[in-house]
Amino acid sequence: MPVTDVAIDKIKDMIISGELAPGDRLPKEAELAQRLGLSRSSLREAVKALCLIRVLDVRQGDGTYVTSLEPNLLLDAMTFVVDFHRDDTVLDFLAVRRILEPAATALAALHMSDDDITELGTLLSELEDSPTVEALVANDLQFHRKIADGSGNPVLCSLLDSLSGPTARARIWRGLTQEGAVAKTREQHTAIYEAIAAREPELARSWATVHVAGVEQWLRNALGTADDPTVPDSDAEPAAEAS
Amino acid sequence: MPVTDVAIDKIKDMIISGELAPGDRLPKEAELAQRLGLSRSSLREAVKALCLIRVLDVRQGDGTYVTSLEPNLLLDAMTFVVDFHRDDTVLDFLAVRRILEPAATALAALHMSDDDITELGTLLSELEDSPTVEALVANDLQFHRKIADGSGNPVLCSLLDSLSGPTARARIWRGLTQEGAVAKTREQHTAIYEAIAAREPELARSWATVHVAGVEQWLRNALGTADDPTVPDSDAEPAAEAS
DNA sequence: GGAACACGAAACATCCGAGGTCTGTTGCAG
DNA sequence: CTGCAACAGACCTCGGATGTTTCGTGTTCC
Numbered sequence: 001m002p003v004t005d006v007a008i009d010k011i012k013d014m015i016i017s018g019e020l021a022p023g024d025r026l027p028k029e030a031e032l033a034q035r036l037g038l039s040r041s042s043l044r045e046a047v048k049a050l051c052l053i054r055v056l057d058v059r060q061g062d063g064t065y066v067t068s069l070e071p072n073l074l075l076d077a078m079t080f081v082v083d084f085h086r087d088d089t090v091l092d093f094l095a096v097r098r099i100l101e102p103a104a105t106a107l108a109a110l111h112m113s114d115d116d117i118t119e120l121g122t123l124l125s126e127l128e129d130s131p132t133v134e135a136l137v138a139n140d141l142q143f144h145r146k147i148a149d150g151s152g153n154p155v156l157c158s159l160l161d162s163l164s165g166p167t168a169r170a171r172i173w174r175g176l177t178q179e180g181a182v183a184k185t186r187e188q189h190t191a192i193y194e195a196i197a198a199r200e201p202e203l204a205r206s207w208a209t210v211h212v213a214g215v216e217q218w219l220r221n222a223l224g225t226a227d228d229p230t231v232p233d234s235d236a237e238p239a240a241e242a243s
Numbered sequence: 244m245p246v247t248d249v250a251i252d253k254i255k256d257m258i259i260s261g262e263l264a265p266g267d268r269l270p271k272e273a274e275l276a277q278r279l280g281l282s283r284s285s286l287r288e289a290v291k292a293l294c295l296i297r298v299l300d301v302r303q304g305d306g307t308y309v310t311s312l313e314p315n316l317l318l319d320a321m322t323f324v325v326d327f328h329r330d331d332t333v334l335d336f337l338a339v340r341r342i343l344e345p346a347a348t349a350l351a352a353l354h355m356s357d358d359d360i361t362e363l364g365t366l367l368s369e370l371e372d373s374p375t376v377e378a379l380v381a382n383d384l385q386f387h388r389k390i391a392d393g394s395g396n397p398v399l400c401s402l403l404d405s406l407s408g409p410t411a412r413a414r415i416w417r418g419l420t421q422e423g424a425v426a427k428t429r430e431q432h433t434a435i436y437e438a439i440a441a442r443e444p445e446l447a448r449s450w451a452t453v454h455v456a457g458v459e460q461w462l463r464n465a466l467g468t469a470d471d472p473t474v475p476d477s478d479a480e481p482a483a484e485a486s
Numbered sequence: 487g488g489a490a491c492a493c494g495a496a497a498c499a500t501c502c503g504a505g506g507t508c509t510g511t512t513g514c515a516g
Numbered sequence: 517c518t519g520c521a522a523c524a525g526a527c528c529t530c531g532g533a534t535g536t537t538t539c540g541t542g543t544t545c546c
Binding site: 004008012015016041044045046048049050051052053055069070071074075077078080081083084085086089092093095096099100103153154155156159 | 247251255258259284287288289291292293294295296298312314317318320321323324326327328329332335336338339342343346396397398399402
C-alpha cells in the first residue's frame, strides 16, 4: 500500500480515536511528516484528499484543522460525487429521492416551527408569474431544502440536498419549463406547504409523493424509457462485480 | 483558489463533458501537468484526492484511469465518510435507514429473482445457534445487503450499505448480543425473508420497519436518550458554523 | 513451434530543497 | 487605546533526481 494511503488511514485513525478532535489543529506539515514517516509531498497528497471530503480544512498562513465533522459538512461532499453521474443513472437517484422526500415532508409537518412554515409560504409567494429558469431552480431548491431541514434530521437533509444536485435539477427544470409544467409544479408546492401548515403529516407525505413521482414520470418519458414505471429492469440486470 | 483545486475541477469537467469517458486513460503526469499549467507535485495532489472518492484509479507502472463511475463504486466512498461520525449522530443515520430499508425490502419482494430468494433463505439457515459476534455481523450484513441489492436500484443498495457501516453495526451488535436479543432479531429476519418469498411487498415493508425500529429503539435506550423517540431535538439545535 | 525468461521503455511513487504567498502577532508611534 | 508596519510561522508551488512497478518485446530453451 502506498505511503500516502497509509498516511490517510493514520490521520483518519487519529481523528476516530479522539486523538484529534473536531476543530483541533494538526501538527505542522514538516513535523507530522516526520512523525508519520514520509515526505512532506506525500503528506500533502493525503491532506488534500481528506480536504476534498471536508474532513480537514487547511488555511494558508495559519495551519491545518479538523473540521466540525458535522453530518451536513461531510455529506455535502457527496454533491461532488453525484455530479459525476450520467443521465442513465439519474432515475435511480430520483427513485431514492422519491423514498426520502415524502418521509422528510411528513417529518417536517410534525417538527417545523411556525416561523419556518411562514418562511416557507413566503418563499412560494416570492416566485413571479413568469420566472426565469434560474429563478425557478433557485426557488425550487430552497423550497425543498427548507422542508428537508424542517425534518429535524441533518443527515436526511444533507442527503436529500446532495441527491438532487443543482446540475441534475437544472437540467430537469429546463425540460419541464419547455412543456409548461411550471403551473402544475407550483400547485403541488402550494399543496405541500398547506399540508405542512395544517400539521397533516400524511397529507404532506402524499403530496410529496405525487410531486416527486410526477417529476420521475416526466423524466422517464423524456429519456425515452417506455417500460412499466413501477417495475425497473429486474431480470435484465446483469450481475456486476463478477470479477 | 489553489492551483490544485483548479486542477481537480478541470479534471472533473473533462470527465463530465465526456472528454474523458469511464475506463479512459489520462495523459501521463508530466503531460497533463503541463496542459493544466501546474507542477507534477500539485497535479498529484489533485489526482490523489479524486482517487480517494474512486473517480480515478492509478496503477503504478501503467497509468491513471477513469473508473467505471458506477453508482456503487462512487457511493462506496461514502463509507469512508460515515466512519468519521460519532455515537451522537448514529441515531440520525439510523433514522434515514429506517426510511430506506422498508422501501428497499418492499421493492425486493417485487423484483428479487427466485434464485436470489433461495440464497437469502440459505443465508438464514447457515447461521448457527450460538454464533460469534463476527459471524452475526457478517451474516446480518449479507442479509440486508442481499435485500438491498434485490431492490434493483444500485443507488439505493449502495446508500444502505454505506449508512450502516461495519463499524457502527459491529458496535450495535456487540451490545445487542449482551442483552440476548439475537433470537428476536433472527425471528424478524425470518419474517422478512418469508414475506419476500411470498411476494408480499407490504408485509415485507412492515417487518423491515419493525426490525429497524427495534434496533433504533434499543440504541436510543443504550445511548441514554430518554426523549420522545419520534421527536428529535428541533429547537435545541445550535447554529454552528457561526465564524 | 511454443513457452519461459531477460531486458528495456514507460509511468507512477517518493523524496528533497528552494522560493513564494498568506496570516496572525508583535511592537512602535500617534 | 488605536492604527500601522515589520516579523515570524505555516502553507503553496515548483522542478528535478531516484526508486519501483508494469507492460511489451525479443531471445532462448525445450
